[in-house]
Amino acid sequence: MQEAADSGKISGNGMFTKKCQNWFEKSYGFGKCLLTTSCTDALEMAAILLDIQPGDEVILPSYTFVSTANAFALRGAKLIFADSRKDHPGMDESSIEALISSKTKAIVPVHYAGVACDMDLIMDIANKYGLFVVEDAAQAIDSFYIGRDKKKRALGSMGHLAAFSFHETKNIISGEGGMLVINDMQFAHRAEIIWEKGTNRSSFFRGEVDKYGWVDIGSSFLPSEIISAFLWSQLENIQDIQVRRKSIWNKYYSTLIPIIGEYGIKMPFIPKHATNNAHMFYLLAKDKNQRDEIIDFLKSLEIHVVFHYLSLHKSPYYADKYDGNDLPNTDFYSQSLIRLPLYYELDEESQERVINSIITFFG
Numbered sequence: 309m310q311e312a313a314d315s316g317k318i319s320g321n322g323m324f325t326k327k328c329q330n331w332f333e334k335s336y337g338f339g340k341c342l343l344t345t346s347c348t349d350a351l352e353m354a355a356i357l358l359d360i361q362p363g364d365e366v367i368l369p370s371y372t373f374v375s376t377a378n379a380f381a382l383r384g385a386k387l388i389f390a391d392s393r394k395d396h397p398g399m400d401e402s403s404i405e406a407l408i409s410s411k412t413k414a415i416v417p418v419h420y421a422g423v424a425c426d427m428d429l430i431m432d433i434a435n436k437y438g439l440f441v442v443e444d445a446a447q448a449i450d451s452f453y454i455g456r457d458k459k460k461r462a463l464g465s466m467g468h469l470a471a472f473s474f475h476e477t478k479n480i481i482s483g484e485g486g487m488l489v490i491n492d493m494q495f496a497h498r499a500e501i502i503w504e505k506g507t508n509r510s511s512f513f514r515g516e517v518d519k520y521g522w523v524d525i526g527s528s529f530l531p532s533e534i535i536s537a538f539l540w541s542q543l544e545n546i547q548d549i550q551v552r553r554k555s556i557w558n559k560y561y562s563t564l565i566p567i568i569g570e571y572g573i574k575m576p577f578i579p580k581h582a583t584n585n586a587h588m589f590y591l592l593a594k595d596k597n598q599r600d601e602i603i604d605f606l607k608s609l610e611i612h613v614v615f616h617y618l619s620l621h622k623s624p625y626y627a628d629k630y631d632g633n634d635l636p637n638t639d640f641y642s643q644s645l646i647r648l649p650l651y652y653e654l655d656e657e658s659q660e661r662v663i664n665s666i667i668t669f670f671g
Contacts, residue, residue, distance in 0.1 A: 312533040320528075324533050328543060339496070340489070340490040341489055343486070343530060343536055344530065344531065345528075347446045350487060358413060358414055360380055360383035360384070367389075367414070368388070368389065368444075369398070370621040372617060373617060377626070391635040391636065395579070397616075398419065401429045414442055417443055424452065427581075442471065443467035443471070450480075451585035465491060467491060502529070505528050507523060557589050560648060561576070564663065568667070590645050591646045605665075611662055616641070617641075
């Protein structure tokens with residue numbers, strides 16, 4: 309960050325922005341990468357690139373953060389919510405095809421907790437109906453999908469577009485921050501224009517045009533060099549960060565699974581087609597009452613645990629607009645999921661206190 313400041317250029321698209329973008333492209337096999345100020349911005353860019361219009365339908369899970377939905381709602385799309393899987397909070401891929409209509413434009417799978425959706429199935433459906441796929445990989449950095457061909461592919465590398473988050477709650481952070489990945493190169497040139505406020509400024513600085521101007525819609529989506537420099541230091545340490553996070557995740561799992569299962573508590577499930585990037589460790593209570601009791605008990609001991617998303621199809625904003633089916637699995641996760649503390653600086657003593665407090669709750 310000091311180096312960025314000393315360079316005299318701390319506005320966007322400078323040296324550290326380019327270093328980060330090149331690192332992602334080379335490390336994970338992504339197409340063109342553009343850093344953004346948030347994953348929300350990346351999703352909004354995706355909606356613009358897909359030319360989402362009022363009346364278009366977009367299929368996405370109800371169990372996700374509001375940004376997944378907002379990006380397309382802002383363009384006037386009708387949101388078609390899919391239920392979660394019974395064994396995992398991610399969207400039920402087998403339910404997608406029944407939700408497709410003549411107005412469907414895109415599918416937006418969310419890799420919840422960094423655990424891959426079945427991308428072979430999703431891409432098969434998209435290709436069959438001529439739909440675009442935008443991977444919401446906000447939580448999925450350094451996580452992979454194992455395909456039918458047994459090849460391991462980075463999450464965010466398979467959809468036409470993908471969005472990542474580097475918010476301070478993620479594995480790799482820059483305070484706020486995100487990234488749009490363009491895997492379908494038909495969108496690459498326009499993405500750069502939208503990213504630069506609707507101008508062809510990047511082409512100008514590469515010497516491709518003799519002046520730049522307003523050529524499309526866009527906004528100020530690119531982050532400052534201070535944010536990019538912070539992110540670069542994280543990428544330099546990504547292996548150490550991931551080893552530590554996985555160690556914490558594995559200790560939770562191995563210690564708690566033989567103890568609390570008899571009380572109806574479920575543990576995270578990782579499908580065979582997915583790897584685990586240790587973004588999140590959660591417990592699934594039997595119901596809302598048990599969840600609230602566990603949370604209240606741990607908070608009384610000054611242990612910060614939280615539930616996660618509320619069902620978007622029942623949200624104050626969208627409930628009266630939703631005309632789809634009941635989503636029982638989504639509602640179950642909204643009422644039962646408990647996130648335990650998991651971050652790089654969580655020391656062994658603190659984690660032991662969390663584990664022992666959970667064991668104490670169950671007697």
